[in-house]
Structures are given as structure tokens and as C-alpha cells.
Amino acid sequence: VLYMIVHPNIQEKVYQEIKYKVGIERTPTMQNKTQLNYLNAVIHETQRLANIISLGVPRLTSVEVTLRGYTIPKGTTIISNLDSVLHNTTTWGDDASKFRPERFIDENGKFNVHEEFIPYSLGRRSCPGESIARTELFLFLSSMF
Known part of the structure; x- marks a missing residue:
């Protein structure tokens, strides 16, 4: 909601889209x-920029892994840095810190x-509430207009 307040032009575009495709x-x-x-x-750009969980669920390596020349022994705890993925300028561009839904x-x-959009983490241990969160975000924001 805050991004919509700060960016009234984006708020207007959302309103116009709902008005013409669904009706008011x-x-x-x-x-x-x-x-x-x-x-x-x-919604996706908001989740990308305002990610509420910056670190993923801890995982253990089941086998020894070599990644970019580094050996990671079996049984090592790995914690992914979701913020690093969601704010990566290589993926999202030099304006990765700016609110730009057009991306x-x-x-x-x-x-x-984009496959790099992972605010709920990945795999079998991703957020169990992802489906309901996506539904609620859509219904909440779309009903504001």
C-alpha cells in the first residue's frame, strides 16, 4: 500500500487496468x-523490494558439493540470502533498488x-503459506480500487 501512496502514477495505472478489464x-x-x-x-515488485524474509530456511547438504571452486562438505548447513537474489543488479538491472513494476x-x-523471483524460497521447504499469501495479496490490493 505504501508503494502505491508514494507512486500515485502507478496507483492510477492499476485503477485504470481494473476499470477497463473488470469494471468498477x-x-x-x-x-x-x-x-x-x-x-x-x-504485487510482485512489492514483494521483490519489500521481502519480509531476507534469509531462506536452513538446509543441510546431503552430499559433498563443489560450487564455483569451493568444496562444501556433506552435512553443511546452507542458508540462502533471498535479499541478495531479489536485489541483484545483474538480474533486475541497475535500478534494482527502485520500485518499477514494468520489470x-x-x-x-x-x-x-522471472525465475529469480523467489520471495517464498524454493523447493520442498519453501513457504507453506505461499498459495494463500498470493491469493490474499491479489484480493486485498484489487479490492482497494
Whole structure:
């Protein structure tokens, strides 16, 4: 919500998208999610920049691993730095610290999720609430307009 307040132009774009694709006489539902590309981009950009969990779930290596010339012994605890991935300038560009939802919109105007977008971590031990969180974020933000 704060990003929308600070960026009224983005707020207006979301409003216009909802107005023209869903209408203002009703609240958007999950069936409308695929139609609202820009709103989805805003949600993803917000999660990318304002990630609430900066470190992933600790994991143990099940075998000895060599990564970029470093040997990681079996049984080593590994903790991923999600902030490093979500703010990486190589992936997100030199403006990685700026709020720019367009980075999730492809050249055809479609919503596009990058594989580096991992605010819920990855694998079998990723956030168990990811599905409900995505649903609630969409329903909450779309109903504000």
C-alpha cells in the first residue's frame, strides 16, 4: 500500500487496468487475476523490494558439493540470502533498488515472472503459506480500487 501512496502514477495505472478489464461496479475475483497484468506486476515488485524474509530456511547438504571452486562438505548447513537474489543488479538491472513494476511486464504487455523471483524460497521447504499469501495479496490490493 505504501508503494502505491508514494507512486500515485502507478496507483492510477492499476485503477485504470481494473476499470477497463473488470469494471468498477464489482470487486475483482481470482478469476480476473490473469487479466490484471499490471496489478500482478505491482504485487510482485512489492514483494521483490519489500521481502519480509531476507534469509531462506536452513538446509543441510546431503552430499559433498563443489560450487564455483569451493568444496562444501556433506552435512553443511546452507542458508540462502533471498535479499541478495531479489536485489541483484545483474538480474533486475541497475535500478534494482527502485520500485518499477514494468520489470515484470514483457514486450507484449503480458505479466512475466522471472525465475529469480523467489520471495517464498524454493523447493520442498519453501513457504507453506505461499498459495494463500498470493491469493490474499491479489484480493486485498484489487479490492482497494
